[in-house]
Amino acid sequence: MYAVIKTGGKQYRVAAGEKIKVEQIPADVGTEITLDQILMVGEGDSVKIGAPLVAGASVKATILAQGRHKKVEIFKMRRRKHYQKHQGHRQNYTEIRIDAISA
Template sequence: MFAVIRTGGKQYRVAPNDIIEIEKIAGNPGDVVELSEVLLLGGEGAATTGTPTVSGAMVAAEVLEQKRGDKIIVFKKKRRQGYRRTRGHRQDLTALRITEILTDGKKPSKAAAAKPKAASAESAPANEAPAKEAAATAGEKPAEAAPAEKNPATKS
């Protein structure tokens, strides 16, 4: 199942477990946010379009982080007039993980938001063991050779 949502003046096609970056919305990392402007719902059957939104539909997402986008340089110039202006801009962004797409006025469940965290927590210890072994082998330094002496340059 997928949905098309509208937020920050833009439209995004999302499915469960997708990670998207949208313009900043309120929320701390780990919070569950509800995106209620669902324009279209699709899946195995026919797509449901809204007029302008699908009534009773909602997308639940978990806030992963609040961050800023890349810097954009804005440069204005008028030739032969001595007019030049340079400005920079960095957009505030919110990274979201889509947890579930809800229909018929259902509310988001806390279990759906906790499920991806539990899966990543289980895989983390398995990944730590090879990392520790690699760090141990990287920590061993081979015997270093004595630096070669340089002959001073002589003037002739």
């Protein structure tokens, strides 16, 4: 069984037992959360598509870690103009494990 969830403005295809990194969720490590914005649930040939959400569907997940991604380096330069700009960014993430999908 799999589901397409929406969290942090992005969509993820998940199945039970998977570990994924999503946008930061403000909760402690080890807590169990319920994701209720389910766009699609599928099992074999049967697929339920929401309009926009599947009614009554939910995904239970456990928070494994809070962290930060690798740094993204931004470098801007105009040649012969003596202009250089360096910038970096590290995005926060939450690593979760999908425990159960209920439709």
